[in-house]
Amino acid sequence: MGGFISTTKDFPTTDNGSPKVHVVSKRRLSGRPAYGAFSAGVNTMNKMRTRSDFCLLKIFETEVVVTAFGLWARDEGASDAVKYLNFIRAVNDLKDDLLKNSYGAKEKRHKLMEVFTKYISYKEENERSANEMTSGRANCSRIKMDSATMETITLGFESRAADENIFDLAYEKCYQVLKFDYMPRFLISDTFVKLEDGTRSRRGSSTKVVDMGAILNEALAVSSLLTYLKGKGDTNMISYTKLWVQISAYITSLSRDTKPYELEAKAGVIKMEIKKLVDEGVLRLPKGLEDPIRHKLGSSVAEAVQVSRDLMNYLADNLHTKIQKGFLKSKEFEAFVETAPPDFHLDSTIMHLATFKDDKQLQETKDDYLEELTASTDFSFVFRESLLSAYYRRYLRLTFCEENYFFAQEVRDLQNGEHNRLRAWMTATKSTPRVVEEDKKETNSDSDDLIERCIAIYDNYIVDGRKYEVNIPSKVKLAIGEKVKAGEFHKGMFHEAEVEMCRVLEFDSFDRFKKHYIYDHFKRAFFVKFSQRNFVVGDTVKGEVERFSSHRASSGKNLLG
Numbered sequence: 287m288g289g290f291i292s293t294t295k296d297f298p299t300t301d302n303g304s305p306k307v308h309v310v311s312k313r314r315l316s317g318r319p320a321y322g323a324f325s326a327g328v329n330t331m332n333k334m335r336t337r338s339d340f341c342l343l344k345i346f347e348t349e350v351v352v353t354a355f356g357l358w359a360r361d362e363g364a365s366d367a368v369k370y371l372n373f374i375r376a377v378n379d380l381k382d383d384l385l386k387n388s389y390g391a392k393e394k395r396h397k398l399m400e401v402f403t404k405y406i407s408y409k410e411e412n413e414r415s416a417n418e419m420t421s422g423r424a425n426c427s428r429i430k431m432d433s434a435t436m437e438t439i440t441l442g443f444e445s446r447a448a449d450e451n452i453f454d455l456a457y458e459k460c461y462q463v464l465k466f467d468y469m470p471r472f473l474i475s476d477t478f479v480k481l482e483d484g485t486r487s488r489r490g491s492s493t494k495v496v497d498m499g500a501i502l503n504e505a506l507a508v509s510s511l512l513t514y515l516k517g518k519g520d521t522n523m524i525s526y527t528k529l530w531v532q533i534s535a536y537i538t539s540l541s542r543d544t545k546p547y548e549l550e551a552k553a554g555v556i557k558m559e560i561k562k563l564v565d566e567g568v569l570r571l572p573k574g575l576e577d578p579i580r581h582k583l584g585s586s587v588a589e590a591v592q593v594s595r596d597l598m599n600y601l602a603d604n605l606h607t608k609i610q611k612g613f614l615k616s617k618e619f620e621a622f623v624e625t626a627p628p629d630f631h632l633d634s635t636i637m638h639l640a641t642f643k644d645d646k647q648l649q650e651t652k653d654d655y656l657e658e659l660t661a662s663t664d665f666s667f668v669f670r671e672s673l674l675s676a677y678y679r680r681y682l683r684l685t686f687c688e689e690n691y692f693f694a695q696e697v698r699d700l701q702n703g704e705h706n707r708l709r710a711w712m713t714a715t716k717s718t719p720r721v722v723e724e725d726k727k728e729t730n731s732d733s734d735d736l737i738e739r740c741i742a743i744y745d746n747y748i749v750d751g752r753k754y755e756v757n758i759p760s761k762v763k764l765a766i767g768e769k770v771k772a773g774e775f776h777k778g779m780f781h782e783a784e785v786e787m788c789r790v791l792e793f794d795s796f797d798r799f800k801k802h803y804i805y806d807h808f809k810r811a812f813f814v815k816f817s818q819r820n821f822v823v824g825d826t827v828k829g830e831v832e833r834f835s836s837h838r839a840s841s842g843k844n845l846l847g
Contacts (some may be wrong), residue, residue: 341642342465346375348635358477367468369429370460373405377453377685384450405429431456474641474652487638498606502530504630512623514613521610525568530601533594540587553584569733655816665792669695677808681799690787694745697784700739740775758783
């Protein structure tokens with residue numbers, strides 16, 4: 287979504303009163319202006335929604351999640367995400383309002399103008415007063431939108447001044463950006479993890495959107511379940527449900543301060559109820575629970591809680607297998623959902639989003655990304671990772687010490703027998719005095735290429751007064767000079783100087799680089815590179831053509847570095 291749209295509280299209008307919007311001049315091959323296409327409409331788009339779309343809709347529906355999303359976006363510096371979200375909610379509220387009320391054309395146009403003024407208004411820079419520009423009284427809620435979409439909205443105002451679908455194209459573009467760029471990042475944030483923890487404390491550890499554990503933990507849902515079971519005449523499942531509730535209340539009543547005799551008395555009530563159901567043939571305990579219930583229930587708080595939870599899980603599994611499917615389709619459950627407390631709806635939303643996150647392996651992708659980022663930002667990767675070396679060299683260039691990197695790189699290449707990286711400015715000129723004696727001693731290598739590379743490194747980095755002379759101890763520099771004069775050329779002749787230089791690069795320059803703003807640019811570039819290789823989250827890897835598609839590379843981001 288490109289383009290820059292300047293904003294202000296007031297917006298210019300055309301002669302007929304429609305909003306006047308700045309549009310970048312673009313023409314097709316035919317010479318006609320390249321106007322944006324009209325939207326397919328919300329109803330059509332709703333039929334095309336995917337699972338990730340419905341997860342995004344869940345965020346819109348729950349005020350607690352919307353608030354958490356806004357706080358996360360503020361902490362992340364992602365103000366655009368909040369603007370997109372507010373714009374989508376404003377359009378939804380506008381359409382609901384227009385559907386419920388029979389406004390006239392003038393009133394309808396006025397309400398459309400309110401949304402336009404708040405989120406999409408534009409004013410030329412030269413039309414803004416100096417007071418407006420200095421005081422910063424711009425439309426801070428305006429969304430970023432490309433000029434083609436802006437002109438589409440303008441044409442809609444000119445031709446259908448009271449059309450409630452006028453914002454559909456901008457709506458869909460904001461929707462897609464939220465779905466691809468922001469929602470996955472929100473689902474793996476600490477803010478969402480806190481919401482998940484609150485859900486687990488109320489509903490248990492289940493990861494299912496609606497399961498028997500969530501139903502049994504809600505008093506109104508239990509009441510609806512019992513009504514449903516009574517209507518079916520299922521006395522066995524009624525007994526299971528009541529026993530689950532009784533054990534849950536027993537666990538709640540336990541504490542570290544519970545006296546031993548009180549613990550035994552409360553456990554005795556549970557044991558008697560279990561024995562009664564077993565004798566009647568209603569309850570059939572698995573062998574793994576009989577002995578723990580007999581010996582551990584009531585012996586200590588910790589053991590009593592553990593045995594009770596195991597028994598509750600067994601009861602919930604039976605209820606899930608035998609009656610949950612029918613209950614979720616019953617009128618009793620529908621009536622409960624209409625009157626369910628806010629926490630139940632909130633937990634349902636959180637569990638929907640958490641299930642989507644787990645199925646899409648977003649957390650695993652984030653872990654892989656952070657692991658790869660951590661490994662790639664180690665100094666040992668500076669000379670091997672092209673992206674890291676490019677940004678590190680850019681920082682060194684800004685701090686006027688890029689020659690340190692070049693020297694260390696050339697020496698490493700020489701030692702490892704890699705290809706020659708000599709730059710044009712590194713070649714020795716004819717005017718350079720040769721300090722090598724004519725009667726050179728026999729070298730460790732007879733390769734003329736090795737000798738030339740050693741001489742070039744010495745001439746460009748070691749000789750005093752050179753443009754790219756490196757700062758190494760004088761004794762190391764003198765030792766290298768003696769070897770050159772004696773004609774002792776070998777791969778390890780610069781090793782001591784390379785060790786000194788890498789120490790400077792790692793413990794001085796590299797530490798400062800990781801605190802510089804260029805390092806933030808590197809992390810964003812690394813994120814894009816990672817996203818291109820891992821466009822689909824999880825283990826599935828796309829083909830080379832799809833992975834590096836320019837469209838998907840820009841819109842398929844799952845994480846933020």
